[in-house]
Amino acid sequence: MYLPKIHRQPDFFQIPQTALPRRPEFPLKFNPSPSSRLLSSSLSKPSFKLSSIPNAEASIVNNKKEKAAIEVCNSFSEFDDLAPDGDVYLNTLRLVECSMFAAVTGLVYFLSNSLSIENYFGCFFSLPIVISSMRWGVAAGRKTMVATAMLLLVLSGPVKALAYLLTHGVLGFSMGSLWRLGVDWGLSIFLCTIARSAGAMGYILTSSFLIRENILALITINIHASLTFIFSAAGVNIVPSMNVIYVIFGTLVLLNSGFFVFLLHLLYSVFLTRLGMKASLRLPRWLEMAL
Numbered sequence: 001m002y003l004p005k006i007h008r009q010p011d012f013f014q015i016p017q018t019a020l021p022r023r024p025e026f027p028l029k030f031n032p033s034p035s036s037r038l039l040s041s042s043l044s045k046p047s048f049k050l051s052s053i054p055n056a057e058a059s060i061v062n063n064k065k066e067k068a069a070i071e072v073c074n075s076f077s078e079f080d081d082l083a084p085d086g087d088v089y090l091n092t093l094r095l096v097e098c099s100m101f102a103a104v105t106g107l108v109y110f111l112s113n114s115l116s117i118e119n120y121f122g123c124f125f126s127l128p129i130v131i132s133s134m135r136w137g138v139a140a141g142r143k144t145m146v147a148t149a150m151l152l153l154v155l156s157g158p159v160k161a162l163a164y165l166l167t168h169g170v171l172g173f174s175m176g177s178l179w180r181l182g183v184d185w186g187l188s189i190f191l192c193t194i195a196r197s198a199g200a201m202g203y204i205l206t207s208s209f210l211i212r213e214n215i216l217a218l219i220t221i222n223i224h225a226s227l228t229f230i231f232s233a234a235g236v237n238i239v240p241s242m243n244v245i246y247v248i249f250g251t252l253v254l255l256n257s258g259f260f261v262f263l264l265h266l267l268y269s270v271f272l273t274r275l276g277m278k279a280s281l282r283l284p285r286w287l288e289m290a291l
Helices: 034-042 052-081 087-113 118-124 127-136 138-155 158-180 185-211 213-232 242-274 285-290
Strands: none
Touching: 034 138, 087 138, 087 158, 118 242, 127 138, 127 158, 127 185, 127 242, 138 158, 138 185, 158 185, 158 242, 185 213, 185 242
């Protein structure tokens, strides 16, 4: 008779019969480890405060408002500069007027020299410099004179540019500066006469150097011969010396320049009065009553 063999199970499959399962006790109690305590404490206490968020947002909003206000102020300042009484507008207007006066004066002087009609327009070549000085100051008159000379230097060469400076530029700058400073007419005519005479002498010396001929000596010799002929025709046996001739020549130059400057004062006073600049002029009483 065959009897089946019962195999013995291994120990790890055996369940002890004496150890019964226990019901869990409520409430459950856990004994947390130190690491879990640290983790729970870090989660329960955050490192940042929620109350600091509104302050940050308020500071950002304030910065944006300040930037917007600065941009608005800058835009308003730009509009103020472009206004008729702004600095940018006035500087631009001054530059444009000085350039226009310089261009017109240079072209008229160039054409008058080319057509040999300079003597008919000679009294108007100093007027733009005077107007610039009266409207924008002495510096504007100086810039107009220099710009005109540079334009003539390009168009006609250095000789014509130097001739303009000596005969018209220095006179116009002197007259405009003196009128701008409110100098009396008597002193203005005297100083402008000296400036005109000095420019005429400089023009004579420059022309003598260019043509390799002493023009001043020729002028004095002709004056000496004319005076000798007049004295001999009158029956006066007097031969004037060269020093006397030089004194007579200088006196004639000063008289010529003085009359020319006086006529320019009258002419330019009338022009500036018609242009509405009478308030900035210091005219004599008799001329103010006439105007």
